[in-house]
Amino acid sequence: MNMRIKAICLVIFLSLSTAGIVPVQAGGPLYVTGPDSSHPGQPYRWSLNPIPYYTDLGSLGNQSNAQANDLISEAFQAWEGVNTANIRFQNAGQLSYDVTANNIFSFQNTLRNCGNTSQPANAIVYDVDGGVIEALGMDKNSTLGISEAICSNDDAGFYARGWVVMNGRFIDGTPDSYSHASVSIEEFKGVFVHEIGHLIGLDHAQINLNCLTESSCPAEDLAGVPLMFPILLEGAGSVPITDDIAAVSALYPALNFSSTTGRIQGRVVFSDGSTPAQGYNVIARPIGDPRKKAVSCVSGFLFTASAGNDLAPAWYDEEIFFGSQDPALIGFYDIPGLPPGDYTIEVEAIYNTGEMAFIEGSAVGPIGYYFGFQYKMPGTCSLQYLNYPSSPSDSCSAKSVVTVGAGVTVNTNTDVILLGTPPRYDAWEDGP
Ligand SMILES: [Zn+2]
Structure with missing residues (x-):
């Protein structure tokens, strides 16, 4: 076990409604085993199934703790629902205290001690107002969430510990503006699904780039932008589409994947x-x-x-x-x-x-x-x-x-x- 993995994902929100690309600051595997592994060239994945996760104690934007738990549960189910993938998640309980901007560093340091096996395999942190994201050095008005694999078995290519931080500032009920970016609950759920995608080993994917870079993005093009696209586009869904389904199924294949x-x-x-x-x-x-x-x-x-x-x-x-x-x-x-x-x-x-x-x-x-x-x-x-x-x-x-x-x-x-x-x-x- 070690801590070489340092992936942080930022999802930047792009508001199409506010004059093009607003710097609101807004399929494949994420990691592959290297020469130190006994079988290099293998995508990292979880060997645990179900994969346990623990949720934070506080609220998330204007969502109560119970509502946030429902959101995250639905986001995990989005991946479980892929019928060519064999991946399950288990809500294993709550973190031992409410993670806030005041205690985020001690929390993070404890997680990084990979030898401490009493720590949660996956921690889902609810950042009520962006304070945690800001304390971590990121812009709270552009970073919707981060995901990071923290501990891994690099010989086998298995993940052992990870965490996600979700920025509740985007769903605190404030109208969307340049100085305070907000998204819909559905879009926010899509960000949850995206971050969980990283947690289980999925990389970003680029399909229908015109929806980001050009003024023309027909509805069918937007519908073909994967959940694992690096930037959240307005109107994006929260259900895995063909590229996402292929990526998660390749990493966690169900018995029917290779035959169908x-x-x-x-x-x-x-x-x-x-x-x-x-x-x-x-x-x-x-x-x-x-x-x-x-x-x-x-x-x-x-x-x-x-x-x-x-x-x-x-x-x-x-x-x-x-x-x-x-x-x-x-x-x-x-x-x-x-x-x-x-x-x-x-x-x-x-x-x-x-x-x-x-x-x-x-x-x-x-x-x-x-x-x-x-x-x-x-x-x-x-x-x-x-x-x-x-x-x-x-x-x-x-x-x-x-x-x-x-x-x-x-x-x-x-x-x-x-x-x-x-x-x-x-x-x-x-x-x-
Ligand atoms: Zn990402």
């Missing part, structure tokens, strides 16, 4: 057809319902962010603890949980500009989390598709259809060759 769904695996590679490209968003979209039922993965999601990465910041001279160092996993993508049908595979950059870039606490995939940036697309296309067979003269919109059957893994002719990228080596080299 298929998966597509491949690599994202440069124009030479062989050099793998890390850190790109890969989305499988079903032909019949492409916007609402897409499933995503980040290329190289099982591989460490650090090994051989020339773009690692100069200050980062330490080997990253997480992620496999198996070169076969560089640029590899694996999109599970696909209902049988026909799909296109598209590749795009992860959101990499502006104040809300998907980095650090809002990262999608390991690159943004560890390095604080995301790669831009290296070639001529800002968005392109799997097209087989691929030709350098293809247009960016050229695409082929991949048919997935139940219980089938499609993994041939699935490499996405990026168009118009620099060659693997410069003209003076002739490396292997």
Whole structure:
């Protein structure tokens, strides 16, 4: 057991009603075992089932303690309700005292003592007015909640302790304004579900990014934004959708998961057809319902962010603890949980500009989390598709259809060759 995991998630609220993007400040696994594990390259998960949690004693915004307990119970049930996943939660009781801004540090320090097995496996802290969030050094008007895995068994890749803090300031009854961001109870419940998603090992996911970055976000696009999207969008739901369902089922598969769904695996590679490209968003979209039922993965999601990465910041001279160092996993993508049908595979950059870039606490995939940036697309296309067979003269919109059957893994002719990228080596080299 140790405490290497330091994930903090911020969910930033975006108010579409208040003139575009207001800096109100508002699918894949979160951690992967590294070289110190006896089986590197495995996503971290809980081995306990049911997973116990303990709730705080106080109120949450204008919600009483009993109402807050109901909210969190419904949020846990949202994940339990996924019928291709085998994951259960158990309300194991209450914390031993009301956690407030005055005692948050002693509470946190006690949790961080992983050798103290009398501490709760998961603590759900109700921050009544944002005071706890503020004491932890975050902006109480933009941070809806945080989630952190605290203790883990890094050999096995099992979580042992975690916590969530929910910021009640957003539901204290104050009308939404620039200086006091507020959300609906339904949206807040969605944030609970999101934070629990992190607690059980899910990373952020990027699908239908236009709903954040462009003025156009049709209803079906919004409906296809996963709960694990890094930023809360106005009108977002609180029920796991296809991408969330695929992610939780891949980590905690029920017996019917592998027999009723298929998966597509491949690599994202440069124009030479062989050099793998890390850190790109890969989305499988079903032909019949492409916007609402897409499933995503980040290329190289099982591989460490650090090994051989020339773009690692100069200050980062330490080997990253997480992620496999198996070169076969560089640029590899694996999109599970696909209902049988026909799909296109598209590749795009992860959101990499502006104040809300998907980095650090809002990262999608390991690159943004560890390095604080995301790669831009290296070639001529800002968005392109799997097209087989691929030709350098293809247009960016050229695409082929991949048919997935139940219980089938499609993994041939699935490499996405990026168009118009620099060659693997410069003209003076002739490396292997
Ligand atoms: Zn998050």
